[in-house]
Amino acid sequence: GQQVMQIPQYQHVQEGEDFTTYCNSSTTLSNIQWYKQRPGGHPVFLIQLVKSGEVKKQKRLTFQFGEAKKNSSLHITATQTTDVGTYFCAGELTGANSKLTFGKGITLSVRP
Amino acid sequence: NAGVMQNPRHLVRRRGQEARLRCSPMKGHSHVYWYRQLPEEGLKFMVYLQKENIIDESGMPKERFSAEFPKEGPSILRIQQVVRGDSAAYFCASSLQVSEKLFFGSGTQLSVL
Numbered sequence: 001g002q003q004v005m006q007i008p009q010y011q012h013v014q015e016g017e018d019f020t021t022y023c024n025s026s027t028t029l030s031n032i033q034w035y036k037q038r039p040g041g042h043p044v045f046l047i048q049l050v051k052s053g054e055v056k057k058q059k060r061l062t063f064q065f066g067e068a069k070k071n072s073s074l075h076i077t078a079t080q081t082t083d084v085g086t087y088f089c090a091g092e093l094t095g096a097n098s099k100l101t102f103g104k105g106i107t108l109s110v111r112p
Numbered sequence: 113n114a115g116v117m118q119n120p121r122h123l124v125r126r127r128g129q130e131a132r133l134r135c136s137p138m139k140g141h142s143h144v145y146w147y148r149q150l151p152e153e154g155l156k157f158m159v160y161l162q163k164e165n166i167i168d169e170s171g172m173p174k175e176r177f178s179a180e181f182p183k184e185g186p187s188i189l190r191i192q193q194v195v196r197g198d199s200a201a202y203f204c205a206s207s208l209q210v211s212e213k214l215f216f217g218s219g220t221q222l223s224v225l
Binding site: 006009030031033035041042043044045048088090092099100101102103104105107 | 145147152153154155156157160168170171203205211212213214215216217218219
């Protein structure tokens with residue numbers, strides 16, 4: 001079946017460092033979404049990417065959709081302690097009936 | 113404008129009992145999704161419903177699990193004869209249109225003793 005992969009599952013950074021994580025799909029996606037879940041919380045929508053090669057920015061966060069629409073990246077510039085949480089990517093398979101497949105997420109910890 | 117409401121937040125059941133998890137989507141949303149999350153795991157898709165219809169239940173075990181989204185009232189995820197392996201956080205999400213962003217509820221943490 002369709003898989004959405006996020007490796008590694010954990011990353012630790014020093015506050016102020018940049019952070020990049022990747023999301024890879026075994027199949028072409030119609031769109032990809034990113035969510036953030038704080039410890040003990042629920043996933044919160046961050047962004048949706050639809051077009052091949054699309055880049056979107058939200059303050060210190062930059063999201064990119066690969067040209068082949070099979071991978072995506074999230075880059076955080078100058079991490080802050082408020083960036084702590086688990087970041088999930090979720091892909092919708094082309095032609096699927098709106099079912100999002102989530103990756104296992106990457107849990108980011110930031111040392112102050 | 114209330115968000116997605118799930119209740120209860122915590123549910124404790126003994127093996128063999130039934131668990132009923134409720135989800136009221138955001139106002140105006142007719143697309144409801146149920147996901148299950150285990151510690152240090154991602155969100156595993158269970159079922160997608162659109163007002164009175166099950167669109168995709170490919171992620172839901174065929175036995176003991178059922179879901180509904182009636183014309184009136186919340187969506188219900190029902191687990192019959194619970195076993196310890198059913199212990200997990202169950203999240204409901206809703207969207208306004210197909211393929212749009214999901215709004216998640218706070219989840220129901222099910223613990224089976």
